[in-house]
Amino acid sequence: MAGFLLATAPALADAPPARVVSMNLCTDQLAMMLAAPGQLISVSDIATDPLISPMHAEAVAYPANFGGAEEIYLLAPDLVLAGTYSDPAVVSMLRRLGVEVAQIDIVTGLDQVTDRLAEIGALLHREAQAGAEIARFETALATLSQPQTGPRAAFYYPNGYSLGTGTLSHDILTTAGFRHVAEDLGRDSSGRLALELLVMAAPDMVIRTGSYPGNSRSEEILDHPALEAVIAAGHGFISGPDWVCGTPRVLTALADLRAARDRMEAPP
Secondary structure, three states: OHHHHHHHHHHHHOOOOOOEEEOOHHHHHHHHHHOOOOOEEEEEHHHHOOOOOOOHHHHOOOOEEOOOHHHHHOOOOOEEEEEOOOOHHHHHHHHHOOOOEEEEOOOOOHHHHHHHHHHHHHHHOOHHHHHHHHHHHHHHHHHHOOOOOOOEEEEOEHHHEEOOOOOHHHHHHHHOOOEEHHHHHOOOOOEEOOHHHHHHHOOOEEEEEOOOOOOOHHHHHHHOHHHHHHHHHOEEEEEOHHHOOOOOOHHHHHHHHHHHHHHHHOOO
């Protein structure tokens, strides 16, 4: 009996995880793309939110979890996919209970998308599927990439929040050929940007999010006459859920920006 256990231990250790739970929006998407049928047993509750999840329709097919340690433990997972910034108390408790938790880092550049695909593919033992996704992504990315010689654009979100240069959104924007106003302003990090500074920067395009239901006061600045005047003098663009995570779905954001740039540069 002991000899049998010793002989089978490496094979068991190398077996793919059969019950995978994702508790993070970005790992939700990567797991849904790569998991074998029946391998992924739960995704986060926000995976079905169409305002932030580009795979909300696909996510409906999976039971949702709300990120609680007890809840996830009772699902009897042999692998939990979490983010670097997932609740540390939950991650710690799951590990103390003997559950394997893989924390996947955020993506801040398009060149890291393939790294995350490979990482999730290895964790799920789905390397071939990850390789195929990587090949498709790299081919499409090369087709969509443009020299950074286009119009100047700025991000402006509720509470006057603007994105800096060290972000995935910056890389999406500049890969589509736009110049990012944050570079002119020397903003390498994200944070609140005074509306006066944005107006004086006079971007050719302002990128905003769609309004959420609930009439939050944080969104009032997006209706400010000064901002509306900037957009009226140039162009407005609404970013969507394809911008949120570093997955192949960013290709849709790139394609939308390419189309917007073509319209802006088309002869009158």
